[in-house]
Amino acid sequence: MHVRKQRLLTPGPTPLYPRSLQAMMASDIHHRTEDFRTVYRAALKDLKEVLGTSNDVLVFCSSGTGAMEAAVSNLFSRGDKVIVCSAGKFGERWVEIASAFGLDAVVLKAEYGDVVSPERVEQALAANPGARGVFVQASETSTGAAHDVRAMAQIIGKTEAIFVIDAITGIGTMPLDIDGWGLDVVIGGSQKAFMIPPGLAFMSISPKAWRFAETANLPHYYFNLKKEKKSADAGESSWTPSTSLILALGAALQYIKQFGMDKLVENAQLLARATREAALALGLELFAPNSPGSSVTAIKAPEGMDSGVIVKEFRTRFGSIIANGQGTMKGKIFRIAHLGYFDFADLFAVIAELELILAANGRPVTFGTGVAAVQKVYAEAALPKATVVS
Amino acid sequence: MHVRKQRLLTPGPTPLYPRSLQAMMASDIHHRTEDFRTVYRAALKDLKEVLGTSNDVLVFCSSGTGAMEAAVSNLFSRGDKVIVCSAGKFGERWVEIASAFGLDAVVLKAEYGDVVSPERVEQALAANPGARGVFVQASETSTGAAHDVRAMAQIIGKTEAIFVIDAITGIGTMPLDIDGWGLDVVIGGSQKAFMIPPGLAFMSISPKAWRFAETANLPHYYFNLKKEKKSADAGESSWTPSTSLILALGAALQYIKQFGMDKLVENAQLLARATREAALALGLELFAPNSPGSSVTAIKAPEGMDSGVIVKEFRTRFGSIIANGQGTMKGKIFRIAHLGYFDFADLFAVIAELELILAANGRPVTFGTGVAAVQKVYAEAALPKATVVS
Numbered sequence: 001m002h003v004r005k006q007r008l009l010t011p012g013p014t015p016l017y018p019r020s021l022q023a024m025m026a027s028d029i030h031h032r033t034e035d036f037r038t039v040y041r042a043a044l045k046d047l048k049e050v051l052g053t054s055n056d057v058l059v060f061c062s063s064g065t066g067a068m069e070a071a072v073s074n075l076f077s078r079g080d081k082v083i084v085c086s087a088g089k090f091g092e093r094w095v096e097i098a099s100a101f102g103l104d105a106v107v108l109k110a111e112y113g114d115v116v117s118p119e120r121v122e123q124a125l126a127a128n129p130g131a132r133g134v135f136v137q138a139s140e141t142s143t144g145a146a147h148d149v150r151a152m153a154q155i156i157g158k159t160e161a162i163f164v165i166d167a168i169t170g171i172g173t174m175p176l177d178i179d180g181w182g183l184d185v186v187i188g189g190s191q192k193a194f195m196i197p198p199g200l201a202f203m204s205i206s207p208k209a210w211r212f213a214e215t216a217n218l219p220h221y222y223f224n225l226k227k228e229k230k231s232a233d234a235g236e237s238s239w240t241p242s243t244s245l246i247l248a249l250g251a252a253l254q255y256i257k258q259f260g261m262d263k264l265v266e267n268a269q270l271l272a273r274a275t276r277e278a279a280l281a282l283g284l285e286l287f288a289p290n291s292p293g294s295s296v297t298a299i300k301a302p303e304g305m306d307s308g309v310i311v312k313e314f315r316t317r318f319g320s321i322i323a324n325g326q327g328t329m330k331g332k333i334f335r336i337a338h339l340g341y342f343d344f345a346d347l348f349a350v351i352a353e354l355e356l357i358l359a360a361n362g363r364p365v366t367f368g369t370g371v372a373a374v375q376k377v378y379a380e381a382a383l384p385k386a387t388v389v390s
Numbered sequence: 391m392h393v394r395k396q397r398l399l400t401p402g403p404t405p406l407y408p409r410s411l412q413a414m415m416a417s418d419i420h421h422r423t424e425d426f427r428t429v430y431r432a433a434l435k436d437l438k439e440v441l442g443t444s445n446d447v448l449v450f451c452s453s454g455t456g457a458m459e460a461a462v463s464n465l466f467s468r469g470d471k472v473i474v475c476s477a478g479k480f481g482e483r484w485v486e487i488a489s490a491f492g493l494d495a496v497v498l499k500a501e502y503g504d505v506v507s508p509e510r511v512e513q514a515l516a517a518n519p520g521a522r523g524v525f526v527q528a529s530e531t532s533t534g535a536a537h538d539v540r541a542m543a544q545i546i547g548k549t550e551a552i553f554v555i556d557a558i559t560g561i562g563t564m565p566l567d568i569d570g571w572g573l574d575v576v577i578g579g580s581q582k583a584f585m586i587p588p589g590l591a592f593m594s595i596s597p598k599a600w601r602f603a604e605t606a607n608l609p610h611y612y613f614n615l616k617k618e619k620k621s622a623d624a625g626e627s628s629w630t631p632s633t634s635l636i637l638a639l640g641a642a643l644q645y646i647k648q649f650g651m652d653k654l655v656e657n658a659q660l661l662a663r664a665t666r667e668a669a670l671a672l673g674l675e676l677f678a679p680n681s682p683g684s685s686v687t688a689i690k691a692p693e694g695m696d697s698g699v700i701v702k703e704f705r706t707r708f709g710s711i712i713a714n715g716q717g718t719m720k721g722k723i724f725r726i727a728h729l730g731y732f733d734f735a736d737l738f739a740v741i742a743e744l745e746l747i748l749a750a751n752g753r754p755v756t757f758g759t760g761v762a763a764v765q766k767v768y769a770e771a772a773l774p775k776a777t778v779v780s
Contacts, residue, residue, distance in 0.1 A: 003733040348742035349735035367765040368758025375757040
């Protein structure tokens, strides 16, 4: 009856930057040529600039999980004691990787939707003086909650441990002063705020973390930080790089540099705030009300309604692809993303669609209520002098 | 401060169908090969199917104006008397082409926003018994008004004249039963409901119109209907075709066939109706309230406000490219399009943006009012059982 354009609105893969897709058309390039080295060097340089760090930044042809493994397998030794903050599916992934490589993990668990406080990290470090590292998610994508990375860094910086941060959905959605706060290892992924398809992972490594690489003894081959650093210095990657994605990354970094990383963070924060206001205006409950991040907002399905129905109707009624909950949260929450190439037009549509989906499923909805909440956030930010009725 | 994705929302070029863009990547094809003939034949066949006619359908490498000229230069002779309905910028184009080729045009003029009634056409034909043709716009893109093509066809069919219809924005936005109603020449363009970039024009030609080609004596070379028909029968175009656009067209026609041309028309009609409801809910005036078409809705800028400001703020605040008025209507109206690959998500965003732009310019606006009007139209069409409050 009506056109439904498919729109990718998940917290990864995120909406694609069109010029990055166009750039991928130039993939008829050999990776061991000066032509490609020029592209690769520029991408590494721009990535460092966008991340705002003087630390080394490496690129891997892998998903973010590959870089998470790389941090463990390159910087630690069998039996090392580490503190792992686990507040969702991705915290659990740190636990699984630590276990797979034989680390001795002290797990600080938080309920889904909640976070691990800096105080708990401080206590755990005090209780485990030999701890070699602390692992955390800057933004826990499965719940939408965000950790206080800055406060944690202040605590960890006083110890011998290194701070290893899965910032895969944290980059571009929260301030992350890598050098100023002392964030030793920061991991990112291409299909998040970098607005390109999946397939690349990024890692920044502090001098303190590099010293760990000197004594670490865990087995690794594909993910070899020292080798990769040497290759990067020569304008190359150790193994065959994902040339199309490096071209896409180059274009996206041009956009992010021009737009400003701080502005991209502001954009995500503004959209996240507007989404929370819209959810509350529609009488819905937030899943992570106390520590909401800005990468994604998890909203509880109304009592008696499976969130899968909401996710499905977004797709079938409107072509909008949004995320269900993961693991035990599946069916209970749905997630609206904000990281990267999202704008107000996306959100106006998503909230108008949500209102219709609620109405279609027997919830009393006053049309326009959620959208008006989003508009108010826009108006407060951008129209200080506007005439706003109601 | 916030991301603005550029969105093309004009009544041509219209939003592009993504798979058509992808198909253009296969343009490394020579147009005088069996590979390309296969593509071209399929496009011509699908175009006929989508237009729902057994008349010949030709494709030109030109804009729609080229096909308008082709109709004049191939089917008429110097001094031929013709009736031209002129209700806007595109009606004026028929007058200009007729004049350029020395036709004797009787112009039936309507005020911008209004249309020429079938009765006036009937009277003009009676007053000019030797008239050889009647020219009209199915949908007058400059004002958003639509002519009653069906009623006109019934009148013209009883005379010796042929009915020549610029349906460039009519196709896909209104029912057009070419064979059933007796529409002799129907002209379309690629960048409209066909959802691909500009560069192709289409024309269907009835047996009655072909007979006119036998005696017509106006000069033409590039636009040669008889030659083009012969080429088309051989699976080719007379001159070098726009291969990339033919590939794009093929993909778009697959979509339109699968979706259904009748459904595409319904979609435009639904979005147009929702847009009119939203405008009225926001206290705005429609420019063509009596004969609104569904290709585009022209809305008057509020008293004392230049519509150029609205168009500009759509772009600068939100990245949305919408259309200003043309000619003397510039500054007075703005136009929201519905033809082709438009959906409710587009409209939810456009109306929410319009509300904010009005508020930003001192108009009192209750946020969500216009969006709610769109939601109501959706709900009436798609959610008969929904609980709608207010």
